[in-house]
Amino acid sequence: MKVVAVIPAFNEEKTIFDVISDVKKYVDEVIVVDDGSSDDTLACAEKGGAIVCSHFINRGQGAALETGKQVALLRNADIIIHYDADGQFLPEEIKSMIEPIVAGRVEVVLGNRFLKSAIPPFKKFLLGGGILLTRLTSGLKLGDTHNGFRALSSSAAQKIIIEHNRMAHASEILDKIGKFNLRCVEVPVTLKYFPSAVRRGQRFPDYLKILFDLFLGRMLR
Amino acid sequence: MLIQYFLIFLVLAIVYRTFSRWKQGSLALKKFIFWLCFWAIACVVVLKPESTDFVANILGVGRGADMVVYLSIILLFYIVFQTTIKIEKIERNITKIVREMAIQKTTGDKQQTTVNQQPHDS
Numbered sequence: 001m002k003v004v005a006v007i008p009a010f011n012e013e014k015t016i017f018d019v020i021s022d023v024k025k026y027v028d029e030v031i032v033v034d035d036g037s038s039d040d041t042l043a044c045a046e047k048g049g050a051i052v053c054s055h056f057i058n059r060g061q062g063a064a065l066e067t068g069k070q071v072a073l074l075r076n077a078d079i080i081i082h083y084d085a086d087g088q089f090l091p092e093e094i095k096s097m098i099e100p101i102v103a104g105r106v107e108v109v110l111g112n113r114f115l116k117s118a119i120p121p122f123k124k125f126l127l128g129g130g131i132l133l134t135r136l137t138s139g140l141k142l143g144d145t146h147n148g149f150r151a152l153s154s155s156a157a158q159k160i161i162i163e164h165n166r167m168a169h170a171s172e173i174l175d176k177i178g179k180f181n182l183r184c185v186e187v188p189v190t191l192k193y194f195p196s197a198v199r200r201g202q203r204f205p206d207y208l209k210i211l212f213d214l215f216l217g218r219m220l221r
Numbered sequence: 222m223l224i225q226y227f228l229i230f231l232v233l234a235i236v237y238r239t240f241s242r243w244k245q246g247s248l249a250l251k252k253f254i255f256w257l258c259f260w261a262i263a264c265v266v267v268l269k270p271e272s273t274d275f276v277a278n279i280l281g282v283g284r285g286a287d288m289v290v291y292l293s294i295i296l297l298f299y300i301v302f303q304t305t306i307k308i309e310k311i312e313r314n315i316t317k318i319v320r321e322m323a324i325q326k327t328t329g330d331k332q333q334t335t336v337n338q339q340p341h342d343s
Contacts, residue, residue, distance in 0.1 A: 033323070053327040055319045063316045067323055074328055165316050216309050 003027040003098055004077035006068030008061050009085035010035040013044050020048030022091040023083060031071050032085070033064040041085075051075075061148075062169025066162040073154060080157045082150040089149050090190050097151045100185050107156035108177055108184035110142065111149030115188030126207055134171065138178030142186060146170045149189050156182050167206065168213035228267045236260050 005027045009016050020030050032045040036058035045052045053071050055064065065082060072080045079098050083089060089111070100106045113119065119127070130145040150173070152160065160176045162169045177184050236257065243253040266273055266289060273285025282288040 051327065053323045055323050057315075057319060059316045059319055063320065066316075067320045070320070070324055071327055074324070163313060165312060216306065219306050220309060220313075 001078040001102060002029070002076060003079045003081065003094075004029045004031060004072040004075065005081040005083045005094070006065060006072055007032045007050070007083045007085050008035055008064030008068060009033065009037065009041050009045065010058060010061070010064075011037045011039045011041060012085040013037070013040040015087045016041055016085050017044045017048045019083075019085055019087050019091075020045060020050045022087075023094070024049065026091055026094040027081060029072075029075065029077070031068045031075075033068040033071075035059060035061070035064040060165035060169075061167060062162045062172070063165040065169060069152075069157050069162075073157060077157075078154050080152045080154065082148055082152075084148045088192050090192075093149070093187075093189050094151075096187055097149065097189070100187070101151055101153050106183040106185045107153040108182050109151040110144070110184060110186050111147040111189035112142070112144040112186040113147055113189055113191040114143050115186075116190050119191075120193065126204065129207070130171070134174050137171070138175045140174055140178050140184070142174065144186065145174060147189070147191075156180075164213055164217055166209070166213060168210045168217065171210065171214055172217070225267055229264060232260050232263055232267070 003026075005023050007016075007019065007023070007030065009032050012019075016032065020032065023030055030048075030050040032041075032048075032050040032052050034042045034045060034052060034054040036055045042052060042054055051071065053067055055067065069080055079101050081094060081097065083094075093111075097109050097111065100109050114124075127144065127146060131142060134140055134142055134145040148170070156177075159180045159182070160173055162172060164172045176182075239248065239253060239256050239260075242248040243250070248256075266285075270286055273288060275285075277283065277285040277288040280288060282291065
């Protein structure tokens with residue numbers, strides 16, 4: 001089975017090289033989607049040995065994931081991993097993320113950080129809102145709804161077309177898992193909450209923006 | 222009142238613009254007539270504000286002028302909403318273009334290497 005990691009990157013020149021070298025050990029190919037970075041992300045990713053796909057203007061993480069997925073499918077990927085460029089995830093956990101798909105039990109594997117790491121309390125409260133909303137909209141009973149660590153079989157990836165450019169894509173993916181009745185499972189993952197990641201993480205206004213984006217998305221149909 | 226002269230002048234200017242757009246052919250006759258009627262009513266409202274009181278009374282609003290304000294706010298909300306949706310659609314279309322270009326460049330490079338390999342093979 002060909003395992004391909006898709007890493008959206010926006011101004012990640014400091015971490016992207018190391019992330020690619022770490023991830024490469026556990027997958028067959030790494031695709032980095034440089035999302036219109038103004039720094040040296042593109043060159044660093046190429047140096048790291050990834051297949052680099054470049055948005056010439058910034059389109060957001062959701063858009064970058066969809067682009068990466070399409071490239072991965074063109075390259076005949078069997079399993080697609082969504083992975084973050086900032087080094088918050090542990091690459092060795094890719095093994096346990098793909099195992100349920102390799103075994104043929106499920107089509108989608110979602111990382112769940114609550115099963116393992118300590119989360120700042122306010123963050124936990126915000127994420128709790130997301131969990132409740134997901135249960136209402138998609139019918140999925142998940143413990144962690146906004147985790148960027150995912151593994152999808154190629155058939156699931158073909159069905160889940162991400163239309164939300166920005167952060168609302170996380171909810172969108174879950175909605176579509178529910179909509180297409182894809183079998184999915186949560187696997188515990190470790191999330192490193194180092195200071196730079198916390199600073200750049202989602203804040204309360206960002207969550208309001210996500211809600212608004214989701215509402216807009218519904219109006220578009 | 223001075224405001225009336227100002228508003229009438231504004232309406233006439235807009236009607237002139239609409240007229241020239243119709244003449245140029247960038248505005249359909251139906252739409253031109255619609256806007257002409259709209260601005261004609263606007264002129265009546267500006268010159269005789271009490272004329273709206275009749276409609277306002279039916280709707281249960283005290284004064285015609287208040288009703289115009291209420292309706293305008295509703296209309297503005299609607300327009301803002303429509304515009305937001307339109308922008309989101311445009312955003313998504315931009316993404317499609319950017320994505321297409323990005324994928325073409327990535328897979329195009331691959332094709333180029335196979336093309337380069339061909340003379341080497343033969």
